[in-house]
Amino acid sequence: MTKQRSAKSGPARTARPDPPPRWRERWRRRCTPWTFAGPAAALLALFFAYPLLAGLYQSFTADRDGVTTWVGLAQYRRMAADPVFWAALRNTGLILLVQVPVMIGLALLLAFGLNQSWLRLRAGFRIAYFLPAVTMLVAYSVVFRVLLKTDGGLVNQMLGAVGLPDVDWLNGPGWARLALIGSITWRWTGYNAVILLAGLQSIAREQYEAAAIDGAGPLTTFVRVVMPQLRPVILFCSVTSTIGTLQLFDENYVLTGGGPGNATTTPVLYLYKVGFEQLDFGYAAAISWVVVAIIGLISYAQFRFIGKDGSR
Amino acid sequence: MSQAAEARSRTRGGRPRAGRALALLLLLAGALISAAPFYWMVVASTRDDSELFASPPPFLPGGRFLHNLVELEHTIGFGRVMLNSAGVAVVYTVLSSLISAMCGYALAKYRFRGRRLLLGAVLATMMIPFQVLLVPLFQMMASLGWVDTYQAVILPFLANSFGIFLMRQAFLAFPDELIESARMDGAGDLRIFYRVVLPVVRPQFGALVIFTFMTQWNAFLWPLLMLNTEDKYTAPVALYTLIGQSHVDYSGLILGSFLATLPLMLIFFLFQKQFVSGLLGGAVKG
Numbered sequence: 001m002t003k004q005r006s007a008k009s010g011p012a013r014t015a016r017p018d019p020p021p022r023w024r025e026r027w028r029r030r031c032t033p034w035t036f037a038g039p040a041a042a043l044l045a046l047f048f049a050y051p052l053l054a055g056l057y058q059s060f061t062a063d064r065d066g067v068t069t070w071v072g073l074a075q076y077r078r079m080a081a082d083p084v085f086w087a088a089l090r091n092t093g094l095i096l097l098v099q100v101p102v103m104i105g106l107a108l109l110l111a112f113g114l115n116q117s118w119l120r121l122r123a124g125f126r127i128a129y130f131l132p133a134v135t136m137l138v139a140y141s142v143v144f145r146v147l148l149k150t151d152g153g154l155v156n157q158m159l160g161a162v163g164l165p166d167v168d169w170l171n172g173p174g175w176a177r178l179a180l181i182g183s184i185t186w187r188w189t190g191y192n193a194v195i196l197l198a199g200l201q202s203i204a205r206e207q208y209e210a211a212a213i214d215g216a217g218p219l220t221t222f223v224r225v226v227m228p229q230l231r232p233v234i235l236f237c238s239v240t241s242t243i244g245t246l247q248l249f250d251e252n253y254v255l256t257g258g259g260p261g262n263a264t265t266t267p268v269l270y271l272y273k274v275g276f277e278q279l280d281f282g283y284a285a286a287i288s289w290v291v292v293a294i295i296g297l298i299s300y301a302q303f304r305f306i307g308k309d310g311s312r
Numbered sequence: 313m314s315q316a317a318e319a320r321s322r323t324r325g326g327r328p329r330a331g332r333a334l335a336l337l338l339l340l341a342g343a344l345i346s347a348a349p350f351y352w353m354v355v356a357s358t359r360d361d362s363e364l365f366a367s368p369p370p371f372l373p374g375g376r377f378l379h380n381l382v383e384l385e386h387t388i389g390f391g392r393v394m395l396n397s398a399g400v401a402v403v404y405t406v407l408s409s410l411i412s413a414m415c416g417y418a419l420a421k422y423r424f425r426g427r428r429l430l431l432g433a434v435l436a437t438m439m440i441p442f443q444v445l446l447v448p449l450f451q452m453m454a455s456l457g458w459v460d461t462y463q464a465v466i467l468p469f470l471a472n473s474f475g476i477f478l479m480r481q482a483f484l485a486f487p488d489e490l491i492e493s494a495r496m497d498g499a500g501d502l503r504i505f506y507r508v509v510l511p512v513v514r515p516q517f518g519a520l521v522i523f524t525f526m527t528q529w530n531a532f533l534w535p536l537l538m539l540n541t542e543d544k545y546t547a548p549v550a551l552y553t554l555i556g557q558s559h560v561d562y563s564g565l566i567l568g569s570f571l572a573t574l575p576l577m578l579i580f581f582l583f584q585k586q587f588v589s590g591l592l593g594g595a596v597k598g
Contacts (some may be wrong), residue, residue, distance in 0.1 A: 017345070030424065030425075032422070032501045033418045033422035033423075033424035033427070034418075034424070035501070035502065036414040036415060036417050036418035036422070036501075036505070037414070037415045037418035037419065037422075037424075037427075037430060038410045039395055039414065039415070040411050040412065040414070040415030040430075040471040040476060041415070041426075041430055041433075041470035041471075041472070043467070043470050044434070044471045045432050045467075046428075046435055046444075047431065047449065047452075047467065047469070047470075047471075048433065048436075048445065049453070049472070050448075051445045051448035051452060052440070052444070052445060052448070053449045054448040054451075054483045055444065055445070055447065058447075058448065062450065072497070078372075079359070105522070108340075109338065110338070110339065112335075112344050113335045113336075113338055113339045113342075113365065114339065116335060118332060119336075123320075123584070124343075125339060125343055126579060126584060127580070127584060128341065128342075128343035128345050128346050128347040128590075129343065129366070130580065130588075131346055131347055131350060131577065131580075132346055132349075134526060134573075134574050134576045134577065134580045135573050135576070136530050136548055136569060137351070137530055137532050137548060137552045137568030138532060138548045138555075138568065138569055138577065139551075139566075139572065141513050141555070142555065142562070142565050142566055143349045143352070143353060143566070143569070144569040145555075145568065146356070146364070146422075147349070147352070147563055149365070151365075152365030152366075152367070153365075154352070157367055159368055160340070186345065186349075189342075189346075190346050193342075195588070198551070198588055198589070199564070200494070202554040202567050206467045213536070224352060227325070238555075243439060246441070247441035247443070249441070249443055249533070250532065250533070254552070254555075256554075268441055268444075271443065271444070271445065272443055272444075275391045275446060276450075277449070281447050281451075284447050285447060285448070287443035288443070288445075288447075289444075291441065291444060291455050292440050292441075292444055295439055295440065295441065299439050305482045
């Protein structure tokens with residue numbers, strides 16, 4: 001179109017000396033952003049937006065004898081009455097209420113310890129704490145399986161050494177939950193501690209000195225000086241841990257497979273099983289959309305919380 | 313000395329030392345719990361299974377390292393599998409880091425139609441678990457005939473929202489004047505990006521590269537679904553198929569796991585500062 005116009009306005013061009021550069025400039029302005037954003041945008045559209053919407057459509061269908069039929073909200077109604085789905089949600093809730101606060105608390109303690117000026121070998125500590133988070137998932141699961149093995153596993157041998165009976169770590173519902181919570185805590189506490197430490201180190205030394213001059217004890221310094229400034233980082237850790245918990249899949253998939261029964265099943269693991277083991281694609285799609293909705297709601301609430309804090 | 317003053321002086325003299333000892337104890341215990349499994353992996357991968365589950369368990373490395381390694385090469389073609397992992401991770405890292413950095417640059421430095429939509433999509437991908445896309449993505453790859461190919465492993469997650477966001481934050485802090493003056497000098501936009509802008513944000517870009525490599529090296533579920541020929545397996549997939557076998561050779565499995573984790577540990581040792589600052593990119597917003 002632009003080409004046509006410039007051809008038609010050919011005679012007028014002599015009157016105005018400069019139009020082609022101008023529209024070319026406009027064209028350039030409009031297009032250069034997309035030479036940068038284009039590849040990512042195309043990939044996101046193709047491999048994110050499209051499958052997401054395809055999944056939404058699929059959640060209103062069912063596959064019967066190889067024929068896909070529209071079933072409206074039937075899959076969602078089925079989910080509401082599905083005890084396994086509710087069990088998975090309860091497991092997630094338990095981890096959110098128990099594991100996340102314990103982990104953040106522990107991570108805070110470690111971060112404060114690491115931030116002490118008298119501490120030597122800080123880099124060594126940091127590496128030790130961070131190692132679990134960079135471990136390959138499969139390695140992690142193998143290690144925990146062998147350590148937690150009921151007969152002959154190192155943990156049970158240690159319990160035996162102090163006179164306690166063997167624990168059936170991965171096959172008793174309560175113990176399996178404990179093992180899962182313990183292993184998630186092992187893997188991610190140090191990671192959060194190192195992030196919190198970086199937050200602590202961004203607090204200027206003068207502020208501690210000022211607090212000390214004003215006669216503030218350690219507790220007052222902590223509550224009045226450290227906490228307000230660390231809050232955004234703590235919230236960051238909580239938000240990422242919460243989203244991580246809602247998306248929990250890897251750990252229980254390789255460690256317990258969601259069992260025994262459904263004691264360690266999570267919604268994402270359940271949707272994986274429904275989709276790839278039972279090949280019930282419509283139902284899997286419906287579950288995934290409910291998971292998306294839950295994560296969206298909780299993340300929105302948390303971001304609102306951060307926003308209100310004035311730190312964003 | 314009054315009682316109160318005495319008590320005060322005791323807390324002054326005594327508490328820091330006791331507090332320090334307690335804090336040090338806590339830190340050491342934490343470090344031990346964090347790192348002990350890695351020492352134990354070294355022990356386990358140099359022993360055979362009967363020694364591993366013996367009572368008392370071994371606490372020092374044994375002499376079966378080479379034997380386990382040969383066995384591992386024999387069962388899963390360990391060398392091949394590690395090369396596959398390296399190839400996939402390197403290609404993915406190069407492409408993904410550049411694509412993410414470019415998108416972050418566009419979002420930070422240009423005003424254009426569709427910008428807000430794109431930014432929204434990037435934020436959405438950060439919150440939506442990728443497992444939600446598994447079934448439709450799998451069907452998509454199947455209908456493209458891409459199952460059991462490396463492009464199916466690499467392509468879907470190239471546009472990395474974490475990276476886009478991280479780089480956007482980095483570029484937001486970059487002064488517009490510098491870009492303008494480079495433009496005055498007649499440099500094209502791409503040239504400005506690669507020659508002027510990218511070198512300045514090298515620390516953040518480095519963090520992104522490290523982070524991306526680690527993510528892809530560890531990637532498990534998607535490669536497991538996509539790859540089904542043994543000689544195409546990446547390391548995590550090959551090791552996982554070992555777990556599924558009826559007779560599990562634990563010491564070999566642990567040796568493989570340890571060796572496959574080793575590159576990540578090395579990278580982390582070398583670049584820990586950058587890695588942490590990269591992670592923090594999302595936490596401390598400018």
